[in-house]
Amino acid sequence: MSNKESLHRRRKIVSSLTTTITAVCAFFAIAVLLIILSYIFVRGIASINLQFLVDTPKPVGEGGGIGNAIVGSVLMTLLACVIGLPIGIGAGVYLAEFGENLFGKTVRFLADTLIGVPSIIVGIFIYTLVVLPMGRQSGLAGGLALAIIMIPIVARTTEEMIRLVPDSMREAALALGAPQWRVTWNIVLPAASTGITTGAMLAIARISGETAPLLFTALNSRFYNYFYDQPMASLTVQIYNYATGPFDVEHKMAWAATLILITLILAINILVRFLTRKRF
Template identity: 70%
Template sequence: MSDAKASGRADKRRRALSGLMTILTALCALSAVAVLLIILGYIVWRGVGALNWRFLIETPKPVGEGGGIGNAIVGSLLLIALASVMGIPLGIATGIYLAEYGDNRFGKFVRFIADTLTGVPSIVVGVFAYSAIVLPMERFSAFAGGVALAIIMIPIVARTTEEMIRLVPTNLREAALALGAPQWRATLDIVLPAAASGIATGAMLAIARISGETAPLLFTAFGSRFFSLYLDQPIASLTVQIYNYAISPYDEWHAQAWAATLVLMALILAINVTVRFFTRRRY
């Protein structure tokens, strides 16, 4: 009987400790979500007053004449698209190599470089792109900005792709190889579709990261007060325009900076929801 009572008391203590830890972790999660909601709510509160249709389609104008961020929206979309075209395929290819063939000295070196680049300040990437592209071209350009943002994307996509591919069950690979498929075909037709959702999540994280970058674009794309789709010319972006308006002494530009921040947040959310939707439909 004494052994049964001791076992019962130990079981109650374990249950109580488990319940306490569950409550603590739930409170931590609630705190994190609450902070995020407070930040988002404050941005909406400060930015929604300056939002209107003209603000979304017009170019910047002098203080007192209104103006908008239409050119910055187009420029940001172009920079994100350009960086994604360069960064996502290269990042996915690097991740595939690290997951499937990277258990060697060269793979460890590439993995170390990717981890190092993930922690490098974005302004360092901007200075590198300025030295490597802007100075030889003798001008700021959208192409230089896209390259800088792609460099930031590559290690994020590569490491996420590697981890997602490693989570695919080994028996799927073995089944494909047993049927006579070469390893590259098994990777493309079996492993990648199985890891597609996780890879898409990594791509979204990378896009969200570059969407909020300002420092690299100050050294590369620089900015413009006009609409531009030329890759060899300076181009506007939401982050740079927010920065310029936020440090100005004018209340009108401060209000427009908050509104532009709200638009940027909505843009990132729309990109994430779109990628999630198409990923869920296909897989």
Template identity: 50%
Template sequence: MSGSANHQFRKAKSLIASLLCSVAALLVIAPLGLIFFYLLRSGLSSLNVAFFTNLPRPVGEPGGGMANAIVGSGELLALASLIGVPVGVLGGVYLAEYGTARVNALLRFVADVLNGVPSIIWGVVVYGLIVLPFKSFSAYAGSLALGFMMIPLIMRTTEEVLLLVPGGYREAALALGISRWKTIVHIVMKTASKGIVTGVLLALARIAGETAPLLFTAFGNRFWNRSLAEPIAALPLQIFTYAISPYDDWHRQAWAGALLLVAMIFLINLLVRFLTRGRAARVA
């Protein structure tokens, strides 16, 4: 019967379609799996106590580590957050609570363009703004470059989560004679606090692995950084330096550093997952 043949044909088509989708899905997941697999295989062996506690050592001398780069990255991220979080969050508050439609459209457009600016451009800009006038690479310059990158990211996520807070809460607070500013801080932002923290964490995860903006700003340092006005080591920079070197033991260290970096980003994302769990339900 032709109906039956037709049926068979359609079944086959459906099978092929679902097969293609599965392959595509696999292609999406595979890189993550491959990266982890590769990093674990190449880097795990070098991820020892010395890696976390020692300074880098010259080629051939065993027991070198990346302690200064790990701490340096932490310092850079903390300083970058000091710039990026307040400006980004306040910008988001402006977009969600104050701005007029025209100003907001402009701000959003600018933020989206800035989000798309290649990260090396930030390095170049800060190089021109800070490094040249002060005639020195510095932790300040590095964190400024990273902070600039955080601003548009945090601004847009903050705006989005604030807009998710139902207008009824604003109305209720204002109807109690609470001032606009207190309403925003104590009611709206408090309600959206998890969302705002999530946005900050995602921005941190995004910039934690940035290398390019640090090349002309933080520059890197083989020793402990003594002043924020001096060059500072950072995990991605150290990985970059070691990876392009011709030496095998430096390569192994680079693998370990890369593994640490990916694990950190993975953990941040897990934390974000945890924070955003059930958020949709609560807002509704």
């Protein structure tokens, strides 16, 4: 009998022990997040000033900043959105509304695969497709690489969001004699618009943090450049260069640039969370 009781006690101890261990795992993840964020904040805030935000990179010792990198990132992200959002949303609508045939299934599978393709591979692809024929790196190549990363993400989130729109809504409109495209355009898309918008925002957050696909497509630039046919600086590549540079002053600038980047990305993520709160 006491044997039984000790078994019983042991089972309960094991149970509460495992509960504790899982809690420690969760605590560990949160701790990592907070540690990384606080390093970025503490080390970054010291070097941020207006000069830093508008200057271009300068030789070591003469200051310098990330003004042109910010502009480059904005321009390439913009290009990626102009190309990626319509294609991604269009493909998503197709997959949701007509995608149950072989073509749809293939595209869905390929989109999922493309999401899993390492982003550096996308860089190689654009390098051989755009950079080699053009003879030089450019903002265009960088923007295209980001667009390719964006398209499958937007397509799949759009599809999921549209699938959440109840069929009864479609049927009600169709029953009134509306053609299919009007139903999709005027009823389904607006109903799914919050979800599609948040999906797009997350995709933007994702590509604004991408570095690998820009390394040899957009390359970098030390100057302000507003033309897509020229090499273009970006925040992320600039962070990489500063971080791997030999001088302490560069490292400081890397942290400061990171603070800008991470603030933007966290802001988008938190905003999305806020917009979709009712779903959770």
